[in-house]
Amino acid sequence: MMDSSRQKGTERNMKNFEVGHLPTLIYIPDFITESEETHLWDKIYEAPLSKWKSLKNRRLQDWGGVVHEKGLLPQDLLNYLNKFGICRTMSITVPPWLTKITQRVYEESGLFPSDINHVLINEYGPNQGIMPHQDGPAYFPVVAILSLGSPVVMDFTPHSRLKTCTNSWCKPEEETLNGESVDANGASDMIENHHPFSVLLMPRSLLIFKDMAYSDYLHGITNNEMQPYDEVINKAVAMMPDKVDQSSLSLGKAVEVNDGKGFKVIHRTTNRISLTCRMVIKVHKNLFKF
Known part of the structure; x- marks a missing residue:
């Protein structure tokens, strides 16, 4: 656990990286170095094929355990069960190269308890x-997302529950947001203050979002090689000359192009890896109490 004085200091530092109209969206360019990116990339692809899980539009590695609606079955418990044939899972503990980066995110952000x-x-x-x-x-x-490889644009859209409210009324079942009651005027203000936005995620950057950005918005990435970035809320920071390694927009990672209509577009030409770092609130040490 981090001491309270240090946590307050890191939280103040995080304010220097806030982007957009929400105070809970943080973008840190070059959170890691190019050599650290290469090291992480190599370690990720050194994992056995059985560690990868293929989904419709991507594949992933799951580190730390199995997340259930009741909490987390941690990796060490799964490995113990695996010895007795109770649970079929890869008996691999979280590697040091990964805990090193998650510890750094935890300590430098000061946002995780x-x-x-x-x-x-x-x-x-x-x-x-x-x-x-x-x-x-x-x-x-x-949520803290570390990006490697190709740049990408992540879109945030207001949650559908916000759209059920109008200027004059709010459906009874939608009268609370985040556990707080909302009157008609408050509902209208919420709608006006919730607008879609996008963030450009450059390689080696760290995106952190919490509170309103976490609870009131959906986040996603379009299935498209060509992604316009003219309207992203962090363009000034993400595309600063001293922050953009030109190899990020060349050498097969991505190419900056013009779509013919005056909009700048990133053409994704290679893979992107993201490390989505989170803290599961409930961790179960006893399977029989799960």
Whole structure:
């Protein structure tokens, strides 16, 4: 656990990286170095094929355990059960190269109440994305996403429950957001203050979102090689000359092009890897109490 004085200091530092109109969206360019990116990339692909799980639009590695609506079955418990044939899972503990980066995210952000205990490593092809979604109640409402490889644009859209309210009324079942009551005027204000937006995720960057950005928005990536970035909320930071390694937009990673209509577009030409770091609130040490 981090001491309170240090946590307050890191939280103040995080304010320097806030982007957009939400105070809970943080973008840190070059969170890791190019050599660290290469090291992580190599380690990820050194994992045995059986560690990968293939989905419709991507494949992933799951580190830390199995997340269930009731909490987390940690990796060490799964490995113990595996010895007795009770649970069929790869008997691999979270590797040091991964805990090193999650510990760094935890310490430097100061936004997690305790150590990060779950990481999803996602691999996306140039034309692959992920549908708009929320991460659910099993996690503490903070997400940190470290990007490797190709740049990509992530879209945030207001949750559909916000659209059920109008300027004059709000459906009874939708009268609360995040556990707080909302009157008609408050509902109208919420709608006006919730607008879709997009964020450009450059390689080696860290995106953190929490609170309203976590609970009131869906986030996703379109299944498209060509992604316009003119309207992203962090363009000034993400595309600063001293922050953009030109190899990020060349050498097969991505190419910056013009779509013929005056809009700048990133053409994704190679894979992107994301490390989604989260903290599951409930960790079960006893299978019989799960």
